Amino acid sequence: MSPQWQKSSFSGIDAEDCVEAAHAEGHLLLRESDTPHATLTVTPEGLAALIRTCKAARRFPVLSTAAS
Template identity: 55%
Template sequence: MSPTLHWQKSSFSGGGADEDCLEIAAAPTTLHLRESDTPGTTLSPTPTALTALLTAVKAGTTSPR
């Protein structure tokens, strides 16, 4: 049986009801990410992939598609 995920909104979301934001949930061995406007779609990156993404975002080396 999979654990119940407790989703937490980003502190940068502003907290408004109409604002889209990133949500995160921790499980014993992984993290899950989703956008609040599409809660049915989640990403479960490996720790290595998540670290690479966060490093690139902080460095400003990501670009929109």
């Protein structure tokens, strides 16, 4: 069964380039609408960790430069 992709609410209604997400067998699928053949597969826990790290880097910019 093919995944049902949903466009990010941050993309706006008429946006050409947007992030899309789908669910498949315990994993989340992410892709950009302009490159639908390139799909990133993550676990819900992995995506949550990525989001937490990105939010922390915005609050504490030194974290974002430390990895460089």
